[in-house]
Amino acid sequence: MFSLSLAKHDTPAQLHLTGNLSGAEVSAARDQLLGLLPLPAGPWQLDLGGLNELDSSGAQLLLAIQRALSSIDQPTTVSRVSPAVHEQLRLLNLESLYPAARTRTDRCPVANNATRRHPWPLSASSAWLWPRTTEMSSELTPPPLGDSEFRRLQKLMADASGIVLAPNKRPLMAERLTQRLHHYRLDNYADYLRLLDQPPNLNERRLVVELLISNETYFFREHPHFDYLGSWLAARQAPLKCWSAACSSGEEAYSLAMVAQEHLHNGDWSVLASDLSLSVLEKAGDGIYNMAQAKYFPQGWLHRHCLSGSGDMSGYFRVQAVLRERVSLRQINIVRPLPDDLGLFDVIFLRNVLIYFNNEEKQRIVQRLVSQLRPGGLLFIGHAESIHGLDVPVRLLSPAVYERL
Numbered sequence: 008m009f010s011l012s013l014a015k016h017d018t019p020a021q022l023h024l025t026g027n028l029s030g031a032e033v034s035a036a037r038d039q040l041l042g043l044l045p046l047p048a049g050p051w052q053l054d055l056g057g058l059n060e061l062d063s064s065g066a067q068l069l070l071a072i073q074r075a076l077s078s079i080d081q082p083t084t085v086s087r088v089s090p091a092v093h094e095q096l097r098l099l100n101l102e103s104l105y106p107a108a109r110t111r112t113d114r115c116p117v118a119n120n121a122t123r124r125h126p127w128p129l130s131a132s133s134a135w136l137w138p139r140t141t142e143m144s145s146e147l148t149p150p151p152l153g154d155s156e157f158r159r160l161q162k163l164m165a166d167a168s169g170i171v172l173a174p175n176k177r178p179l180m181a182e183r184l185t186q187r188l189h190h191y192r193l194d195n196y197a198d199y200l201r202l203l204d205q206p207p208n209l210n211e212r213r214l215v216v217e218l219l220i221s222n223e224t225y226f227f228r229e230h231p232h233f234d235y236l237g238s239w240l241a242a243r244q245a246p247l248k249c250w251s252a253a254c255s256s257g258e259e260a261y262s263l264a265m266v267a268q269e270h271l272h273n274g275d276w277s278v279l280a281s282d283l284s285l286s287v288l289e290k291a292g293d294g295i296y297n298m299a300q301a302k303y304f305p306q307g308w309l310h311r312h313c314l315s316g317s318g319d320m321s322g323y324f325r326v327q328a329v330l331r332e333r334v335s336l337r338q339i340n341i342v343r344p345l346p347d348d349l350g351l352f353d354v355i356f357l358r359n360v361l362i363y364f365n366n367e368e369k370q371r372i373v374q375r376l377v378s379q380l381r382p383g384g385l386l387f388i389g390h391a392e393s394i395h396g397l398d399v400p401v402r403l404l405s406p407a408v409y410e411r412l
């Protein structure tokens with residue numbers, strides 16, 4: 008759902024957008040905005056209170072708005088940026104829209120678990136001055152990414168994550184990294200590579216990897232797996248140790264936690280949630296999600312296992328502390344040797360990540376993870392993935408579900 012309004016103090020909104028905006032509708036909204044130009048002097052108020060998600064076309068629209076506003080010689084405020092949108096703006100490097108967000112902390116008002124501190128504004132009175140610079144003044148059209156630059160970025164990515172991006176991913180790479188060129192006000196990738204290398208800029212390299220990896224996930228994704236696990240657990244007496252080995256922002260790990268809580272009679276379970284990307288792990292740690300993400304919850308589970316937000320957090324839910332406390336988070340790169348204190352697991356979810364690796368890497372990863380499974384334990388991979396032909400001691404039980412021999 009996309010909703011934002013741009014208004015001048017004491018006057019009706021000049022631009023009010025709501026609904027699920029398709030690419031064409033976003034273009035229409037940009038045209039509408041251009042029709043308003045030049046905007047008269049402010050103060051202007053951009054209210055993002057109804058903005059729950061931001062896709063790349065939404066980001067483009069926000070950039071267009073920023074351009075329009077930065078031409079006005081009056082301060083403009085941006086208000087009510089939700090945690091989810093803040094996170095997306097951060098990943099897209101659009102948080103410079105409101106620089107104070109980087110340092111500001113507030114209490115999270117979600118029900119009775121309001122003990123953590125969070126970097127987002129929480130009341131309508133929270134507002135940041137719009138930057139007066141034209142930091143991202145040009146359109147986000149990627150400059151050309153040449154062969155040698157593509158190969159160097161491909162290598163950087165492979166060294167850090169094991170993922171070898173195919174040549175057909177070149178446009179995607181160029182599009183995603185354009186944000187960083189704008190950030191540094193560079194107009195070509197050769198300069199950006201120099202910045203990454205001389206001297207090695209580890210933080211920036213980490214960001215490149217994060218921008219190029221897909222983190223798509225949702226609760227109860229590929230739900231037959233959770234049904235299968237539920238039945239498997241119902242007959243179980245022993246404690247349960249699960250691992251979500253590429254957990255992204257935590258939806259998979261918390262889905263596992265809910266299934267364990269519902270089906271394991273002895274109540275003795277734990278989940279390790281790991282990923283390469285620190286930014287998704289941070290989100291997983293918060294355990295706060297947009298209400299729309301509860302779409303595939305089994306009936307009644309949202310109310311049993313989550314708390315709903317109120318005030319500025321309305322429209323969000325948070326996984327209950329009793330579950331969050333049993334989900335531990337850790338950064339683990341599955342292409343590297345695993346930490347030696349992991350112990351053995353009863354269930355490992357390794358879903359929708361193998362797809363990024365070639366066969367040799369896949370063999371090493373699956374072997375590594377299967378060696379962390381107890382005999383009789385279960386390995387789940389994504390339905391679109393295959394480990395057929397790999398030399399690993401497992402047998403197929405159900406689609407994309409294997410038992411460790």
Ligand SMILES: C[S@@+](CC[C@H](N)C(=O)[O-])C[C@H]1O[C@@H](n2cnc3c(N)ncnc32)[C@H](O)[C@@H]1O
Pocket residue numbers: 167168169170220221222223224225228252253254255256259281282283284287339340341342357358359360389
């Ligand atoms: C598409 S998401 C899948 C999330 C979840 N497993 C699911 O099925 O919904 C892929 C995740 O794999 C993670 N990933 C990619 N390479 C990795 C690596 N080498 N080690 C650990 N995690 C990695 C990414 O950061 C991303 O969060």
